[in-house]
Amino acid sequence: MITSELFSVLKHEFCLLAILLVFLVLKIREREWKNETLIQLMNGLLVLNFIIGWLMNSEGVLFDGMFRNTLLIAFEKNILNFAILIVHLQSTEWMRRHKHLPEFYMLIVSSMLGMFFLLSSANWLMFYLALELSAIPLAALCNFDLEKKASGEAAMKMILSSAFSSCILLFGISLIYGSTGTLDFGEMAGRLSAMPLQILAFIFIFTGFAFKLSVAPFHFWTADVYEGSPVPVTSYLSVISKGTVVFVLSTVFYTVFGSMSGIWYDVLVVSTVITMTIGNLFALRQTNMKRFLAFSSIAQVAYILIGVSAGNEQGMASSIYFVLIYVFSNLGAFAVVSHISAMTGKESISDYNGLYKTNPALSWLLGISLFSLAGIPPTAGFFGKLFLLGAGAGTGNWPLIIFAALNMVVSLYYYLRVIRAVFMEPADSAIPKLTYGISVRLAMLICLGGMLLLGFTTGLYEYILSLSFGLK
Amino acid sequence: MNLSLLLLVPLLTSILILFVKTDSVKKLALGGAVAQLILSLGLLFSYWKESAMAEAGKFLFEYKAAWFPAFQINYHVGVDGISVAMILLTAFVVMAGILMSWKVERMQKEFFFLLTFLGAGAYGFFISLDLFLMFFFLEVAVIPKFLLIGIWGSGKKIYSANKLVLMLMAGSALVLIGLFGVYYHANSNTGGFDLTQIASNGIPIDIQMYFFPFLFVGFGIFTALFPFHTWVPDGHSSAPTAASMFLAGISMKLGGYGCLRVATYLMPEAAAHYSWIIVLLATIAVIYGAFATLMQTDLKYMNAYSSVSHCGFVLLGIGMLTPTAVTGAVLQMVSHGLMTALFFAAIGMLYERTHTREVAQLGGLLKVMPFISTVFVIAGLCSLGLPGLSGFVAEMTVFVGAWERVELFYRIATILACMSIVVTAVYILRATGKAIMGPITESKYNLLGDASWNERLAGVLLIAGILAMGLLPFWLKDLVGPGAIEIVQKLKA
Numbered sequence: 001m002i003t004s005e006l007f008s009v010l011k012h013e014f015c016l017l018a019i020l021l022v023f024l025v026l027k028i029r030e031r032e033w034k035n036e037t038l039i040q041l042m043n044g045l046l047v048l049n050f051i052i053g054w055l056m057n058s059e060g061v062l063f064d065g066m067f068r069n070t071l072l073i074a075f076e077k078n079i080l081n082f083a084i085l086i087v088h089l090q091s092t093e094w095m096r097r098h099k100h101l102p103e104f105y106m107l108i109v110s111s112m113l114g115m116f117f118l119l120s121s122a123n124w125l126m127f128y129l130a131l132e133l134s135a136i137p138l139a140a141l142c143n144f145d146l147e148k149k150a151s152g153e154a155a156m157k158m159i160l161s162s163a164f165s166s167c168i169l170l171f172g173i174s175l176i177y178g179s180t181g182t183l184d185f186g187e188m189a190g191r192l193s194a195m196p197l198q199i200l201a202f203i204f205i206f207t208g209f210a211f212k213l214s215v216a217p218f219h220f221w222t223a224d225v226y227e228g229s230p231v232p233v234t235s236y237l238s239v240i241s242k243g244t245v246v247f248v249l250s251t252v253f254y255t256v257f258g259s260m261s262g263i264w265y266d267v268l269v270v271s272t273v274i275t276m277t278i279g280n281l282f283a284l285r286q287t288n289m290k291r292f293l294a295f296s297s298i299a300q301v302a303y304i305l306i307g308v309s310a311g312n313e314q315g316m317a318s319s320i321y322f323v324l325i326y327v328f329s330n331l332g333a334f335a336v337v338s339h340i341s342a343m344t345g346k347e348s349i350s351d352y353n354g355l356y357k358t359n360p361a362l363s364w365l366l367g368i369s370l371f372s373l374a375g376i377p378p379t380a381g382f383f384g385k386l387f388l389l390g391a392g393a394g395t396g397n398w399p400l401i402i403f404a405a406l407n408m409v410v411s412l413y414y415y416l417r418v419i420r421a422v423f424m425e426p427a428d429s430a431i432p433k434l435t436y437g438i439s440v441r442l443a444m445l446i447c448l449g450g451m452l453l454l455g456f457t458t459g460l461y462e463y464i465l466s467l468s469f470g471l472k
Numbered sequence: 473m474n475l476s477l478l479l480l481v482p483l484l485t486s487i488l489i490l491f492v493k494t495d496s497v498k499k500l501a502l503g504g505a506v507a508q509l510i511l512s513l514g515l516l517f518s519y520w521k522e523s524a525m526a527e528a529g530k531f532l533f534e535y536k537a538a539w540f541p542a543f544q545i546n547y548h549v550g551v552d553g554i555s556v557a558m559i560l561l562t563a564f565v566v567m568a569g570i571l572m573s574w575k576v577e578r579m580q581k582e583f584f585f586l587l588t589f590l591g592a593g594a595y596g597f598f599i600s601l602d603l604f605l606m607f608f609f610l611e612v613a614v615i616p617k618f619l620l621i622g623i624w625g626s627g628k629k630i631y632s633a634n635k636l637v638l639m640l641m642a643g644s645a646l647v648l649i650g651l652f653g654v655y656y657h658a659n660s661n662t663g664g665f666d667l668t669q670i671a672s673n674g675i676p677i678d679i680q681m682y683f684f685p686f687l688f689v690g691f692g693i694f695t696a697l698f699p700f701h702t703w704v705p706d707g708h709s710s711a712p713t714a715a716s717m718f719l720a721g722i723s724m725k726l727g728g729y730g731c732l733r734v735a736t737y738l739m740p741e742a743a744a745h746y747s748w749i750i751v752l753l754a755t756i757a758v759i760y761g762a763f764a765t766l767m768q769t770d771l772k773y774m775n776a777y778s779s780v781s782h783c784g785f786v787l788l789g790i791g792m793l794t795p796t797a798v799t800g801a802v803l804q805m806v807s808h809g810l811m812t813a814l815f816f817a818a819i820g821m822l823y824e825r826t827h828t829r830e831v832a833q834l835g836g837l838l839k840v841m842p843f844i845s846t847v848f849v850i851a852g853l854c855s856l857g858l859p860g861l862s863g864f865v866a867e868m869t870v871f872v873g874a875w876e877r878v879e880l881f882y883r884i885a886t887i888l889a890c891m892s893i894v895v896t897a898v899y900i901l902r903a904t905g906k907a908i909m910g911p912i913t914e915s916k917y918n919l920l921g922d923a924s925w926n927e928r929l930a931g932v933l934l935i936a937g938i939l940a941m942g943l944l945p946f947w948l949k950d951l952v953g954p955g956a957i958e959i960v961q962k963l964k965a
Contacts, residue, residue, distance in 0.1 A: 314542070377611045383540075386604075386648070390543060393652040398682075401652060405645040412641050416618065416634065424622045424630060458539055465542050 009060035009069045012077045013120075015049045016113045020106055027102040038101045039092060043439065046085045053078045065184055066123045072467040073119050076247045076320065083239050083327045084112060089443035090335040091232035093342035093436075098230075104144060108236065111137040115244040124173045124183040127248075131169070134244070135162040135212075138237065142229040154228025161211060161221040169208025175201035185256050194260045202257060206267060212245040213301050214294075215271050216278040223282075226294035231338035234290055238297045239330050243323045246301075250308045250316045258471045261311055268309040269400055276302035276403070280410045289337050289347050292418070293330070296373060299411055300326060306404055307388035310395055312470035318387035320464050325372070325384040328450035332369030335444050336362050343434050349418055354427020359434055363422045365444050372451045374415040375408055380454035387461070473518045475533050475549045475599045478559065481507050482566075482592035489585045498574060501584040505567040508591070512556075512563035519556050519951075531601060531668060539605075544664020548602040554802050554955040557948060558598045558729055561809045564937050565721035566591040569714040571930035572817050575824070576624065576712070583624060586616040587714060594722045598729065603651050603665040606734070610647065610694075610726060614640050617723065620715040621707060632703075632710035639703040643693030647730070650687035653679065654738060670738055671962070677741050684742035687735040688750070694727025696783045698757035708776035713820030716772065720779050721813035725805045728786045732801065732959065736790060740963040743793060748881060750791030755885045757784030762895035771819045771829040774903060775812060778855060781892060782808045788889055789870040792882065793963060797873025798956035799949060804870055806948065807854070807862035807941060814934040815851035818844060821927055822907075825920045831906050835913030841922040845908045847931040852900040854938055857893055862941035867893070869949070 007014065022045065026033060057074040061067070088095075095101060114134025121127040139162065143155035177183055179198050180191040192198055207218065214222040226234045253264055279299030286292040307319035339362070341347050356363040372381030385408065393401045436444075454460065485504030489497050522532050531550035539545045551559070569587060576583050593613030600606035614637060622633035651665070657679040658670045693700040704724075708716050736743045743750075761781025768774040782804065789801025821844045822837065823829050838845040854861040857868075874886040912918060923931065941948055 317542070371615060376615050377608050382608070382611065387540075387543065389648070390652060390655070393656060396656070398649070398653075402649055405649050406642065409638055409641045409645055413634070413638060416637065419618075420622060420630060420634075423619060424633075458541075461540055462542055 005058075005060055006062065008056060008058045009062055010067075011057070012053055012074070012081070013113060013116050015052055016109050016116065019045045019049060020109045020113070023102045023105045023109075027106070033102070035096050035098075035101055038105070039095050039439075042088060042105055046081075046088055050078070050081045050085050053081045061122070063126075065186070066126045067117070067120050068122045069120055070467075072469075073247075075464070075467060076119055076243075077116055079320075079324050079327060080112065080115060080240050080243060083243065083331065084108070084236070086327070086331050086335075086443050086446060087232055087235045087239070089439045089446075090235070090331065091338055091342075092439045093339060094230060094232055097342065098144070100144075104141070107137040107141050108233075111135075111141070111236075112240070115240065118244055118248055122185045124177065124185075124188075128166075128170060128173060132166065134241070135166065138162070138233070138241065141233045141236070142225060144233065145228075145230045148228070150228035151230065152228075154225045157221045157228075158225050165208050165211030165218070168204050168211075172201045172204025172208065175204065185252070189256050189258055192257065192259050194263060198260070199263055202260060202263065203267070206264070209245060209249050210271065213242060213249070214298050215301060215305070216275040216298065219275070219278065219298050222298060223286075223291045223294040227288055227290045231290070231334065231341050234293075235331055235334040235338065238293065238334070239327050242297065242301065243327065246304050246308075246319055246323050250319055253308065254311070254316065254469065254471050261471055265309055265311065265395075268305050269397065272302045272305045272309070272400065273403060275299070275305070276407050280407055280414070283411070283414045286414075287348050287350065289341075289349055289352070289418075292349060292414070293333060293337065296411070296414070297330065299407070300330075300373065303385055303388050303404065306392035306400065310391040312391070312394065313465055313468045314387075314391040314394060314470075316468040316470065317461065317465040318384075318391045320468065321461050322384035322388050324464075325380040325451075325454055328447050328454065329369050329372035329379070329381050332365055332444070332447035332451060333373065335440065335447060336366040336369070339434065339436060339440055340431060344431055346431060349421055351431060352418065352421045353425040354430040355422045357427065358430050358432060361444075362434065365448055366422060367419055368448065368451055370415040370418055374412045376412070378455065379451045381451070383455040383461075473515055473533050475515075475535060475551060478508070478511055478515070478595045478599060479549075479592060481511060482588050482595060486585050486588035486592060489581060489588060494580055497581050497584050498570075501570050501588055502567075504588060505563075505570045505591075508595075509563045509567050512559045515551070516556055516560060516951075519551065519553070523553070523954075534601065543604070544666070545604045546602050546664070546666060547605060548666060549599040549605075550601045550668075551599055552955040552958070553951040553953070554729070554732070555598045557802060557806050557952050558725060559595060561725065561806045561937075562591065562594045562598065562722050564933060565717055565809060565813045568813055568817060568930040568934050569717045569721075571926045571933075572717065572820060573712070573714040574924075574926040576714075578624065583620070586620050587718065590616040590620075590718055591722070594726065597726050601667045603654065603667055603670075603734065605665075606667075606730070607644070607647060607651055610730070611641075611644050613723060613726065614644070617707075617711075617715065617719060620718075621711045624712040624715070625710040626712070627710045628706070629710040632706035636703045636707035639693055639700065643690045643700070643727070646686045646690030646693070647734075648690075650683045650690060650735075653683035653686065657683075667733070667738070675739055680739040680742035681745065684735060684739045684746060687739070688731055688743075688746070691727045691730030691735060692787065695724050695731065695786060696757065696780045697727075697787060698753045698760060698780075698784070701757060701761075701780045704780050705773055705776040708779065708816075709770065709772040713816060713823075716816040716820070717813040720775075720816060721809040724779065724783055725809055728783065728790070728801065728805050731787065731790055732798065736793075737959045737962070740959075744963055747791045747793055750787060751882060751885050754784045754787035754791055755889050757781065758788065758889045758892045759895075762892040762899075765899045766895060768899075769831055771822070771831060771903065771907075772816070774831075774899065775815045775819060778896065778899070779808070779812055781896070782812070782855070785867060785870050785889070788885070789873060792870075792874045792877055793960055794873045794876040795953070795957045795960045796876060797870055798960055799953050800866060800869030800871075800873045802952045802956060803862075803941070803945075803948060804866035807866040807938070810934050810937045810941070811851055811854040811863060814847060814931065814938065815855065817927070817930055817934065818848040818851055821923055822848070826917065831903050833913065834907035835917075836909070836911050837917065838908045839912060840917055840920050843923045843928060843931070847923075847935070848908055849904055850935055850938070852904050854942070856897045856900045860939075860942050862938045865942055865945040
C-alpha cells in the first residue's frame with residue numbers, strides 16, 4: 001500500500017531517475033556508443049517519460065509533509081516533460097557533433113529532477129535542496145561547448161550568480177525560520193504576520209527567485225550565459241528553468257506568503273516595471289540572436305509577473321497558460337536559431353539577412369514564433385499575453401496595464417527587426433539552404449502546430465483554471 | 473444566412489493558396505474573391521428580406537458559441553445595416569485589389585496569401601459582436617500590411633512599414649486598455665465582452681469618461697485621427713497598388729467602424745461629452761489634409777493626404793452625433809473606400825506604364841490611355857464631390873447632419889469643413905489638367921498601351937459601386953440609417 005502510493009505520487013521523479021540510471025549504466029560499461037544510438041535512445045526514453053507523465057496521476061503527500069503532488073503540479077511537470085522532449089528533438093544536430101553525450105544527458109536529467117522536486121516541495125529545506133540540485137548541473141551544462149571560451153565564461157557566470165542567489169535565498173529562509181519556528185509551508189503560512197523581519201526575509205527570498213527568473217535588476221547574468229552556452233542549454237534555461245520558477249513562484253506566493261499579499265503585490269509591480277523597461281530597451285540594441293532572445297525572455301517574464309500579481313485563480317491559470325504557450329513560441333524560435341547555429345555557426349541578426357530566399361520554411365517558423373512572442377494574433381502568444389493582462393487588469397491597477405500594453409508595441413519593434421532581416425533585407429552572403437533531419441523537422445512542426453492551434457482549443461485554459469487556486 | 477461563411481471562405485482560400493502550384497495561385501485568389509462578392513451580395517439580399525420583418529436596428533443572423541468561458545469570451549457574430557454596408561465595401565475592394573495584382577511576379581504565393589488573409593481579418597472584424605473577437609481581427613489585419621509594404625513596396629518601404637505597424641499597434645494597445653476597462657466595469661458585469669449585452673447593461677458614466685478616450689483614440693489611429701495620421705501618407709505611398717487599395721479601402725474603415733460601433737455605441741454619454749474634441753480634431757484633419765494635399769507632387773502622396781482629409785469627414789460625422797451625420801459618416805466610409813481604391817488603382821496603372829508618379833512629369837495621357845485616364849478622372853470627380861457620384865451623397869449627408877447641431881462651435885466647424893471642398897477641387901483639377909489633359913510631355917508616352925482586361929474589370933467594378941451609390945443613394949441610406957439611429961438614440965434615452 002505504502003509502496004504503491006510512493007510510486008504513484010513520485011511517478012514523474014522515478015521516470016527521470018530511470019533515465020538517469022540507463023545512461024549511468026551505459027557510461028560505466030566503458031564502451032564507446034555511437035552518438036546516433038544515444039540520441040535515438042534518449043528520444044525514446046523522453047517520449048516514454050512524457051506519456052507516462054499523463055497516466056494515473058494521483059495527489060498525495062510524502063516524507064512527513066516535505067513532498068506533495070497535486071494534479072496542478074503533475075500538469076506542470078507534464079509541460080516540462082514536453083519541453084525537454086522538444087529541446088532534445090530540435091538539438092539533434094548539435095548532439096551529433098559533440099562528445100560525452102551520456103554525461104550531457106545525465107546532467108540535464110538531474111537538473112530536471114531538481115526542478116521536479118522544487119515544484120513538489122512543501123518545505124523550505126526540500127525547496128533549497130531541490131533548487132541546488134537543479135542549479136549545479138546547469139553550470140556544468142553551460143560549459144559543454146568545451147572548445148569555446150565563451151562557454152567557460154558562461155559557466156563561471158552561471159555558477160557564481162546562482163551561488164550568490166542561493167545564499168541570499170538561504171539567508172531569507174533562515175530569517176523566516178527564526179521568526180516563525182517552522183520550515184513547513186502550511187504551518188508557516190499561519191504564523192506570518194508581516195512584521196518587519198518577515199518582510200525582510202520575504203525580500204531576500206524574492207531576490208533568490210528574481211535571480212532565477214532574471215527579473216531586473218538581477219538579470220545581468222542572463223545575456224552572457226545565454227550567449228555563451230550551447231544552444232540546447234540556452235533553450236533549456238529559457239524555457240524549463242524559467243517555467244519551473246514561475247510555477248513555484250505563484251504557488252509559494254499564494255500559499256506561504258498569502259497573508260503578505262499587499263507587500264508582494266507592490267514588489268511585483270515595481271519589478272515588473274523595471275524588468276519590462278530594461279528587457280525591452282536592451283533587446284532593441286542586440287545584434288546576436290541568442291542575446292536578443294535573452295532580453296526578450298526577460299521582457300516576457302515581466303508579463304508573467306503581472307499575471308501572478310493578480311492573486312486569484314485567473315492570475316495563476318493565465319501565467320501557467322502563458323508558460324505553456326511560451327514553451328512553444330520560444331522553442332520554435334530556438335529551433336531555428338539552434339539549427340542554424342549548429343550547421344553554420346552563424347548567430348548574429350545580420351547573418352539572417354535574406355534567410356527567406358534560401359530557407360523559406362525556417363523563416364516562416366522563426367517569423368511565426370517571433371509574432372507569437374510579440375503577442376500577435378492568430379498565434380497563441382496573443383491569447384497568452386492578453387489573458388495575463390486581463391487577469392492583471394482585475395486588480396484595477398490601470399497605470400500598470402497601460403504601461404504593459406504600450407510596452408507590447410516597443411517589444412514588437414525589436415521582433416520586427418528580425419522579421420525585417422529575414423524577409424526584407426537583401427543578403428550579401430545569405431545562409432545556404434540547410435537540410436534538417438526528421439527529428440528537427442518534427443520538433444519544428446510541433447512548435448508550429450502549437451502556436452497556430454493552441455489559441456483555438458477552448459478547453460485547455462478552462463482545465464488549467466479548474467486546477468488553479470488563488471490567494472488563501 | 474450563415475455569417476461564418478464570410479470568414480471561412482477567405483480563410484480557406486488563403487490556406488489553399490499555400491498548398492497549390494504557383495501558376496494557379498492567382499486564379500484561386502480570384503475565385504475566392506468572386507465567392508466573397510457573391511456571398512456579400514447574398515448577404516445584402518437576405519438582410520433586406522429579414523430586416524423587413526425584424527425590429528429596426530437589431531442584429532440579424534446572430535450566432536454564438538463559447539470560446540473561453542472563463543473570460544466570458546464568445547465567438548459571437550451578427551450584422552446590422554452598417555456592417556452589411558462595410559462587408560459589401562470589403563468584397564468590392566478585395567476583388568478589385570486581387571485583379572490589380574495580376575502582374576505580381578515576385579513571391580506570388582506569399583503575396584496573394586497575405587492579401588486574402590488581410591481580407592479575412594476585415595470580414596471577421598465587421599461581423600464580430602464580441603469585443604474580444606473584434607480586437608482579435610483588428611490585430612490580425614495589421615501584420616500582413618507590414619509584410620506587404622516591406623516586401624513588395626517601393627521607395628522607403630521599410631521605414632514606412634515600420635511606422636505603419638508601430639502606430640497601428642499602439643492604436644490597438646489603446647483599444648485593448650479600453651476593452652479591459654469596459655470588461656471590468658460594465659454594469660452588473662455579466663456581459664463579459666459581449667457587445668449587445670454591454671450595450672443593454674450600460675456602463676457607469678465615470679467609467680465612460682475614463683475609457684472612452686482610449687477606445688476612440690485607439691480606433692481613431694486606424695482611421696487617421698489627427699494628430700495620429702502620420703502613418704497614412706508614408707504607408708500608402710510605399711505600399712504596392714493592391715496593398716494601398718486595401719489599406720485605404722478597408723483598413724482605415726476598421727477604425728471608423730470601431731469608433732462608431734464600440735466607442736460611441738457603448739459609451740454614448742462620454743461621446744457626447746467629448747464630442748467637441750472629436751469635432752475639433754476632425755475639422756483640423758479635414759482642412760490640414762486638404763492643404764497638405766495641395767503641396768504634394770507625387771500622385772500617391774496626394775491621394776494619401778486627401779484620404780486624411782476625407783476620413784476627417786467620417787470622424788466629423790461621428791462627432792456630431794445626429795442620426796443624419798452618423799449615417800453620413802458610414803456613407804462616407806463606403807464612398808471613400810470605393811473612391812480611394814479606384815484612385816490608387818488608377819495611379820498604380822499609370823505608374824506601371826510611365827514609371828513615374830510625379831505630376832510634373834506626366835501629361836496628355838488621355839490620348840494614349842483613354843480608359844485609365846477616364847478612371848482617374850472619375851475617381852477625382854468623386855473625390856471632389858460631384859453630384860451623381862458617391863462622394864457627393866456621403867459628404868452632403870454629413871454636412872446636413874452636422875448642420876443640425878445649432879451651437880456656434882459646431883456651426884463654425886461645419887462651415888470650415890465645407891470649405892475644404894474648394895481646396896479639394898483645386899488639387900484634383902490641377903492634377904487632372906496636368907497629367908491627363910494637355911499636350912503629351914514625353915514622346916515615349918505615345919508607345920504606352922491602355923489597360924488590360926483585369927485592370928478594366930477592377931476599374932469597372934469599383935466605378936459600378938460608386939455609381940450605384942451616387943445615382944441611387946436611397947437603398948444604402950435605408951440600409952445604414954436604422955443602425956445609425958440605434959447608436960444615436962441611446963444618447964437621447
